[in-house]
Amino acid sequence: MKPAPFEYVRPDSLAEACGILAADEDARVIAGGQTLIPMLAMRLARPTKLVDILRLKELKGIRSEDGAIVFGAVTRQVEVERSEEVHRRLPLLIKALRWVGHPPTRNRGTVGGSIAHADPSAEIPLVAVTLGAEIEIANPSGRTKVPADEFFIGPMLTSVMPGDCVCAVHFPVWSHARVGTGFHEVSARQSDFAFVAAAAQVALDENGRCIEAALGLGGVGDRASRVDVSALVGKEVDHVAIADVVRAGTQDIEASSDLHATAAYRRRVAAVFGTRALEDAFADARSQGGMVQ
Amino acid sequence: MKVKLNVNGQQREVEVEPRKTLLDTLREDFLLVGSHVGCEHGVCGACTVLLDGEPSRSCLMFAVQADGYEITTIEGLAPAPGELSVVQDAFCEMHGLQCGYCTPGMVLTAHALLNHNDTPSREDIVEAISGNICRCTGYGQIVEAVEFAADRLRKANAPKQGVLEAAETNTSHGGRK
Numbered sequence: 001m002k003p004a005p006f007e008y009v010r011p012d013s014l015a016e017a018c019g020i021l022a023a024d025e026d027a028r029v030i031a032g033g034q035t036l037i038p039m040l041a042m043r044l045a046r047p048t049k050l051v052d053i054l055r056l057k058e059l060k061g062i063r064s065e066d067g068a069i070v071f072g073a074v075t076r077q078v079e080v081e082r083s084e085e086v087h088r089r090l091p092l093l094i095k096a097l098r099w100v101g102h103p104p105t106r107n108r109g110t111v112g113g114s115i116a117h118a119d120p121s122a123e124i125p126l127v128a129v130t131l132g133a134e135i136e137i138a139n140p141s142g143r144t145k146v147p148a149d150e151f152f153i154g155p156m157l158t159s160v161m162p163g164d165c166v167c168a169v170h171f172p173v174w175s176h177a178r179v180g181t182g183f184h185e186v187s188a189r190q191s192d193f194a195f196v197a198a199a200a201q202v203a204l205d206e207n208g209r210c211i212e213a214a215l216g217l218g219g220v221g222d223r224a225s226r227v228d229v230s231a232l233v234g235k236e237v238d239h240v241a242i243a244d245v246v247r248a249g250t251q252d253i254e255a256s257s258d259l260h261a262t263a264a265y266r267r268r269v270a271a272v273f274g275t276r277a278l279e280d281a282f283a284d285a286r287s288q289g290g291m292v293q
Numbered sequence: 294m295k296v297k298l299n300v301n302g303q304q305r306e307v308e309v310e311p312r313k314t315l316l317d318t319l320r321e322d323f324l325l326v327g328s329h330v331g332c333e334h335g336v337c338g339a340c341t342v343l344l345d346g347e348p349s350r351s352c353l354m355f356a357v358q359a360d361g362y363e364i365t366t367i368e369g370l371a372p373a374p375g376e377l378s379v380v381q382d383a384f385c386e387m388h389g390l391q392c393g394y395c396t397p398g399m400v401l402t403a404h405a406l407l408n409h410n411d412t413p414s415r416e417d418i419v420e421a422i423s424g425n426i427c428r429c430t431g432y433g434q435i436v437e438a439v440e441f442a443a444d445r446l447r448k449a450n451a452p453k454q455g456v457l458e459a460a461e462t463n464t465s466h467g468g469r470k
Contacts, residue, residue, distance in 0.1 A: 001333035008294065008311035008357050030358075037353045038334035040312075050311070052358060078347070102424025104341060104348040104402065190423045 003040035010052040014059065014167060017051050018140050022163030027051055029165055031074045034101060034109035035117045059112070059167055062086065070136075071169045073112025077124075078103075080111060089173045092131065092201050095183040096123040102191050115151075116166045118158045120256075121194040121219035123185070125152060128169065129224040130199045130216030136168040143167065152223040176203035176211055180285025182277035185219075186269060188260060194219035195261045196269040200277035202232075204285045210237050213281075215246070215274055220266045221254040227274060237282055246274040296357050300325065301369030309356045316340045318356035319366060327367035327397045331426075338425030341398035342366050348402045367397035370404065379449070380404050380442045389438030391429035398425045403439045411447050413439070 011017040021027050028047035030036055031054045039045040053059060054074050062083050063070040069090055071080065080086050081097050100123050101109055114124040115135060128135070128148040135151045137144050140163055151159050160166065185197040197218040203211045213232045218224040227249035232241060250271045255263035297306050300323060307322045314333075319325045319342070328351055331339030335353045342351045343365035370378045380403050383389070390396045399422060406413055406421040413421070418439045419432075427435060 003312040005310065005312055008355065033355075033358070034335060034350075034353055037314075037355075041334045041352070050355075054358070098420075102338075103421055104338065104350055104424050105335060105353070107344070107347040107349050108353065 001041045003037070004043055004046045006040075006047055007049045008052065009049055010055065012056075014053070014056055014138050014165065015140070017053050017056070018138055018163055018165050020049065020051050021165060022140050024049055025162040029053055029116065031113045032076065032108040032110040033113075034105045035113065035119070053165065054110070064089070065170075067175065068170045068172050071111040071171070073110060073116075073166050073168055075111045077101075077106040077109045077111060077114070081106065090171055091179075092181040092183065092199055093124070093127050093171065095181055096127045096197075096199060099123050099183070099185050099187075099191060099194070099197065111169055112166045115169055116158065116160060118152050118154075118156050118223070119193070120155045120221065120223050121187075121197065122224075123194070123197060123199075123218065126197055126199050126216050126218035126224040128171065129218075129226060130214050131172055131201065132214075133172065134170040135166055136170065137164045138167040139163045139165070145170065149226070154222045174201070174203055174212065177206075178204040178285045178288045180204070180281040180283065180288065182280025182284065184273040184277045184280075186273070193260075196220055196266055196273055198270065198273035198277040200274070200281040202237075202278065202281040202285050204282075208236055208286065210235055210282075213278070215249070215278055217250070217253070217270050217274060220270050221256055225253070227253075229278065232278075239279065242278045242282070243275050246278065247271055250274055294357050296360050298356065298359055298364060299362065300364045301366060302363075307356065311355060311357050313356050314352050315342070315354045315356045315359045315364070316351035318359075319351060319364075325366045325368050329394055329397060331394070336426070337395070338398040338402070338422075339395055341401050341425065343401055343405055346405060346408060348398075348405045365401070367401060370400065378404070379445050380407065380439070383442035383445065384435070384438045387434050387438035387441050389430065389435045395425055395427040395429075399427065399435055403442065406439070407443055407446055411443060411450070413443055415440070 027049035030050045030052050059072045059074040061072045087094055114122050133148045134145040180202050182200045185194045187194050199216045202213045205211050210232045213229045215227040215229045229245050231245050255266040257263045319328050329339035331337035333352050335350050340351045341348050344362045380400050402422050418436050
């Protein structure tokens with residue numbers, strides 16, 4: 001359980017980091033290290049170089065923008081949990097975070113790290129896909145933003161190329177007055193990898209009609225995916241409507257089988273948890289009396 | 294690579310390979326063997342240390358990454374040689390350990406919890422130690438030990454009975470408005 005030898009570098013700027021990554025395709029970025037170091041210990045990864053970006057000031061912090069909250073890539077998960085602003089404007093991310101590892105790993109683990117690692121069962125990528133977040137990537141020729149849906153390609157596989165470094169994650173904030181959220185997950189043990197996770201966010205108008213609805217599933221297939229629940233928009237939604245939409249949306253969903261759960265189990269639980277997450281989200285939205293954010 | 298580490302309040306310099314974890318450095322170079330080697334991939338919590346007061350896994354960090362943090366190991370908790378911290382003492386009193394392998398990690402995690410929450414609920418405690426695996430106790434006595442430590446710390450920090458009333462009387466008579 002000891003990593004293979006590597007070279008350790010701590011660049012002084014993002015540009016320098018990208019330069020090192022571009023020059024050596026076997027170099028890897030390290031930030032919190034909470035998923036990379038276990039992979040190094042088990043020798044599932046054997047990079048030549050570790051490029052430590054954790055202390056780069058330009059990648060730190062939570063910034064509020066019009067219609068979005070932007071997390072610098074090395075923002076630690078615990079900092080997100082403690083942010084009053086995130087509680088208020090991105091409650092879905094807060095609900096998901098308690099399922100991310102354990103308190104000690106959240107003390108070190110970063111938002112960008114979880115995104116870049118792209119575990120199909122990870123919660124932060126699930127919320128990113130559900131809400132349609134954008135991943136900002138820096139490379140020697142500049143910066144680009146990639147929609148979460150295009151960023152995640154498969155298990156531990158993203159659109160990141162040699163020389164690229166995830167530098168920020170932009171989570172959209174819904175401006176509606178009544179926004180509700182729900183999150184459900186099942187795993188073998190507290191905070192272990194999710195067999196199925198479901199994240200939902202909905203918005204209601206003052207008459208209780210649904211204006212916007214989003215549902216995402218993680219752990220089911222080889223990456224987090226969105227379920228089409230647009231049929232709920234414009235309606236006064238009840239239990240039956242939710243169950244119907246989720247059933248239709250998850251019927252032919254791609255699911256993987258492994259030691260822990262079969263594809264059939266994952267598909268069945270996806271439908272149940274998708275329904276529960278949406279029901280929670282609607283109940284949450286209804287409980288809000290129309291306060292403007 | 295040379296790295297300067299601040300361990301239990303002492304600055305120490307050490308020459309390490311980049312791949313050497315903080316855990317192995319603490320144990321082999323500083324002989325602080327209270328941080329235990331368990332799974333070595335971040336699952337068991339036996340290697341927990343405090344980084345700037347926050348519990349972290351020392352097996353999930355390389356020594357070369359650890360400069361600039363205040364690192365506290367179990368050896369750094371006791372107020373004086375031969376004494377026990379309140380949490381350590383509570384673990385003894387409530388039989389919060391059997392084989393003792395997980396204990397340093399449990400104690401440090403509990404310390405960090407009680408530092409920012411002096412009235413933790415049972416759920417808070419369970420959540421806080423959810424990343425520390427114990428295969429002996431069944432966790433019951435560990436949770437009780439943390440509750441007991443919290444109670445003692447609250448009482449230690451509260452003004453003694455009568456002091457508050459006396460202070461109030463003083464102010465009302467002293468005429469300070």
